[in-house]
Amino acid sequence: MTHAIQSNLVKLGGHLARAAVLSQNPRINRFQRFNWGHVRRLTTMSSQIPLSSDFLFRQMFDPTSCTYTYLLADTESKEAVLIDPVLEQVDRDAGVVRDLGLSLKFVMNTHMHADHITGTGLLKKKVPGCKSLISEASGAMADVHVEPGEEVKFGQHKLEVRSTPGHTSGCVTYVCHEQGIAFTGDTILIRGCGRTDFQEGDPAVLYKSVYEQIFSLPDNFKLYPAHDYKGLMVTTVEEEKKLNPRLTKSLDQFIEIMNNLNLPYPKKIDVAVPANRVCGIQDDN
Numbered sequence: 169m170t171h172a173i174q175s176n177l178v179k180l181g182g183h184l185a186r187a188a189v190l191s192q193n194p195r196i197n198r199f200q201r202f203n204w205g206h207v208r209r210l211t212t213m214s215s216q217i218p219l220s221s222d223f224l225f226r227q228m229f230d231p232t233s234c235t236y237t238y239l240l241a242d243t244e245s246k247e248a249v250l251i252d253p254v255l256e257q258v259d260r261d262a263g264v265v266r267d268l269g270l271s272l273k274f275v276m277n278t279h280m281h282a283d284h285i286t287g288t289g290l291l292k293k294k295v296p297g298c299k300s301l302i303s304e305a306s307g308a309m310a311d312v313h314v315e316p317g318e319e320v321k322f323g324q325h326k327l328e329v330r331s332t333p334g335h336t337s338g339c340v341t342y343v344c345h346e347q348g349i350a351f352t353g354d355t356i357l358i359r360g361c362g363r364t365d366f367q368e369g370d371p372a373v374l375y376k377s378v379y380e381q382i383f384s385l386p387d388n389f390k391l392y393p394a395h396d397y398k399g400l401m402v403t404t405v406e407e408e409k410k411l412n413p414r415l416t417k418s419l420d421q422f423i424e425i426m427n428n429l430n431l432p433y434p435k436k437i438d439v440a441v442p443a444n445r446v447c448g449i450q451d452d453n
């Protein structure tokens with residue numbers, strides 16, 4: 169056995185012994201228990217913010233595009249909003265709205281999606297009275313165009329519009345301060361971020377958006393992205409500040425990473441972007 173192998177075995181033995189001791193100590197939480205020093209982990213966690221009792225929150229998933237759609241409502245007034253719906257899930261979404269007796273006020277998007285056709289246009293047909301909403305900067309058609317700093321109100325609740333370009337030039341993040349939650353679209357994903365190689369994407373702009381508009385929120389705010397490809401559902405500002413493998417790097421390193429992702433283009437980009445520019449498909453005939 170070489171000296172290097174012997175030395176690595178000794179180090180590994182040390183780690184295992186330390187982990188065994190720590191795992192016996194009930195006062196050490198589950199994050200600290202597996203902190204082996206060289207591995208980045210949370211050692212403390214900020215207190216959790218519960219949703220208020222009149223705030224309805226539903227996270228729904230489209231398995232084909234791995235997109236999350238969010239239904240939020242004020243349970244007193246019944247006013248609701250739907251964020252980032254997917255065309256193929258329109259009947260599901262309209263069914264939940266109907267079953268819960270909600271009044272859908274806005275069907276809104278975080279950006280002009282490239283990987284799927286939005287359900288917005290068709291939902292407007294199926295759920296009379298609702299209005300489409302997207303940022304002015306997206307360049308997409310909608311009933312309501314929002315600007316940074318504006319608020320989207322439903323019942324007693326509201327979402328602040330924050331401009332977070334970089335994945336696309338029109339990306340926004342919707343922040344519900346009173347509930348401690350934010351809907352980040354593709355700006356930040358769980359342990360990742362949106363790609364920057366099409367739709368006016370720009371890694372330096374995305375980095376600035378994340379640091380100035382998302383990482384400036386309180387550590388315990390929960391972040392809900394538009395996609396996850398690994399089965400994760402939610403993260404926090406604190407987790408991403410400490411654990412995001414791309415965004416914990418310097419700006420120069422981040423740009424280098426983003427310029428070398430070499431991801432294949434989304435399969436539906438050529439149909440999705442033109443459709444989403446006009447709010448998605450308008451009827452199902």
Ligand SMILES: N[C@@H](CCC(=O)N[C@@H](CSS)C(=O)NCC(=O)O)C(=O)O
Binds near residue numbers: 431432
């Ligand atoms: N394989 C999918 C597309 C996957 C993809 O490109 N996702 C986008 C978000 S949708 S615009 C992205 O930004 N991914 C970042 C990453 O690191 O994966 C398809 O063909 O539709």
Ligand SMILES: [Fe+2]
Binds near residue numbers: 282
């Ligand atoms: Fe996207």
